[in-house]
């Protein structure tokens with residue numbers, strides 16, 4: 001399969017970047033990454049590339065500097081047939097999941113996506129709190145979130161559920177579809193107009209890969225065997241970028257078990273604009289919205305304009321983001337202290353050379 005760079009989702013800032021690199025390098029887009037090897041789609045078809053020294057050096061200092069699905073890259077074709085991925089274009093968006101352990105930096109799930117489809121099966125009944133959590137992650141990325149409720153063929157009241165979800169997803173479109181009957185697929189497909197890139201996120205068994213297959217019109221990806229509980233083990237094991245025959249790019253991802261939030265809380269604020277706006281009206285700038293006088297959040301809870309469920313969901317995520325910030329802060333301080341100790345040791349050595 002080969003495609004023009006436009007069909008691979010090229011945008012103007014990446015095009016500018018590609019103009020600036022030496023012309024013996026070949027541009028392409030990373031479709032998938034398997035331990036030190038990337039499958040890169042170029043105008044002449046897919047190739048497999050290893051990392052250049054520069055990429056390896058960058059990765060040693062920052063794991064996020066490593067190639068990931070959706071990245072734009074330039075490749076060098078060597079006379080001995082090796083292909084190396086020389087450098088990456090600046091990312092215009094990145095979906096980053098906070099690491100549960102390890103470094104303070106998160107893991108990049110996909111880069112350069114225009115839209116994040118949060119895929120949720122309508123059966124069993126969706127967990128709204130989980131959708132809110134996905135929305136916070138999505139808003140944080142710089143891509144536009146949309147909620148795709150799938151498996152509509154399994155329920156009778158899809159529209160009622162869609163309305164509940166829409167109330168929990170201000171600023172995001174909510175679509176209803178079925179991969180099995182193809183109902184509602186055209187609306188999903190039209191999100192990809194203009195060769196947009198859409199990453200699919202969601203729990204395992206939600207129906208992400210089935211949706212990609214339905215959009216492609218071919219069974220490109222493995223889907224889970226029929227199970228009656230609607231959830232279960234992970235079928236997809238890697239992130240994969242797919243160019244649809246009808247135009248547009250989708251990135252399938254394995255179901256996310258834990259979705260750690262980034263510390264900044266910006267995504268959280270964007271996912272809860274209703275509460276953010278209320279909080280600005282509180283009497284005290286540092287209002288904790290608990291027992292303070294003239295708290296606009298408590299007032300909205302009391303008169304029912306803010307559902308308790310949503311308030312509790314926000315509080316939980318808020319606490320989590322604050323915890324992440326504190327943890328990263330501690331880690332950063334420990335790192336700085338270590339660096340300082342090292343620097344002062346070498347300073348002492350320089351000033352007081354051992355005989």
Ligand SMILES: Nc1nc2c(ncn2[C@@H]2O[C@H](COP(=O)(O)OP(=O)(O)OP(=O)(O)O)[C@@H](O)[C@H]2O)c(=O)[nH]1
Pocket residue numbers: 150151152153154177178179180181202203204205206207208209210211222223224225226227233234235236237253254255256
């Ligand atoms: N009835 C019905 N079943 C569906 C639909 N979409 C997916 N399924 C079923 O749901 C199950 C899970 O689908 P997958 O596409 O593998 O789910 P996934 O989100 O890719 O899961 P992971 O790869 O594990 O993250 C499979 O048995 C599908 O056949 C749908 O629209 N209607």
Ligand SMILES: [Mg+2]
Pocket residue numbers: 208209210222223235236252253254255
């Ligand atoms: Mg899958």
Ligand SMILES: [Zn+2]
Pocket residue numbers: 279282283287288289290292294295296297298
């Ligand atoms: Zn308040």
